Amino acid sequence: xxxxxxxxxxxxxxxxxxxxxxxxxxxxxxxxxxxxxxxxxxxxxxxxxxxxxxxxxxxxxxxxxxxxxxxxxxxxxxxxxxxxxxxxxxxxxxxxxxxxxxxxxxxxxxxxxxxxxxxxxxxxxxxxxxxxxxxxxxxxxxxxxxxxxxxxxxxxxxxxxxxxxxxxxxxxxxxxxxxxxxxxxx
Numbered sequence: 001x002x003x004x005x006x007x008x009x010x011x012x013x014x015x016x017x018x019x020x021x022x023x024x025x026x027x028x029x030x031x032x033x034x035x036x037x038x039x040x041x042x043x044x045x046x047x048x049x050x051x052x053x054x055x056x057x058x059x060x061x062x063x064x065x066x067x068x069x070x071x072x073x074x075x076x077x078x079x080x081x082x083x084x085x086x087x088x089x090x091x092x093x094x095x096x097x098x099x100x101x102x103x104x105x106x107x108x109x110x111x112x113x114x115x116x117x118x119x120x121x122x123x124x125x126x127x128x129x130x131x132x133x134x135x136x137x138x139x140x141x142x143x144x145x146x147x148x149x150x151x152x153x154x155x156x157x158x159x160x161x162x163x164x165x166x167x168x169x170x171x172x173x174x175x176x177x178x179x180x181x182x183x184x185x186x
Contacts, residue, residue, distance in 0.1 A: 005186065012185040013178070020176055024167045028159065031166075038076035038155060045151045049118040055090070062086045080148075084140035087118070088133070103131050 032038060050056050059065060060074060064082050068075035092106040107126045113119040121143055122136075129135035170176070 009182055009185045013181060016176070016181060020167070020170060020174070023170055024163055027166050027170070028163050031162065032159070036073060036076070037158070039074045041151050041155045041158075042076060042078065043074055044154075045147060049147075051117065055113075058090055059086060062089065064089075080141040080144045083144045084137045087122075087140060088137060091122075103129070103133050103136075106133065106136070 046059060047056060050059065060069075064086050065075065065078065068078060068082070088106065091109045103126075107123075110119060110122040110126060113122070122140070125136045125139040125143070129139065
């Protein structure tokens with residue numbers, strides 16, 4: 001077709017590997033969905049943030065988080081804006097507002113948090129917020145986004161091993177041997 005048998009074999013091999021990679025990716029996505037792997041990674045991060053089972057349950061039972069759930073399955077993604085709103089609502093369940101009184105109430109509530117990763121971060125945000133709750137909310141969103149980048153890294157490392165296993169299994173099942181493929185295509 002292209003006048004060069006080597007080029008045709010290369011294109012044929014590329015097409016076979018492309019189809020095999022699509023199969024592996026599809027199986028991986030199906031497994032991740034069935035096992036709730038993304039949700040488990042996110043839940044692991046939330047547990048690390050709060051370090052208190054009561055606060056974790058309060059977080060997941062909040063109406064903004066509950067709306068992201070599929071039945072009783074925990075969400076696999078939480079937007080940073082939603083996280084910051086839920087967190088500030090957990091800290092100061094009083095009516096939303098601005099001003100020094102609301103800011104001070106929220107800061108005092110954070111001081112009473114059980115020692116956790118989130119307490120240290122929140123105290124830092126309150127120190128640098130210039131008595132403005134909007135600044136705290138923005139800092140929480142930025143911090144959550146950077147934490148979710150780490151969670152994505154955890155997930156990717158875990159998935160790489162799973163994809164390796166899937167690809168070895170599919171290659172063995174379909175007998176995808178490069179040398180045999182080259183012989184057939186040649």
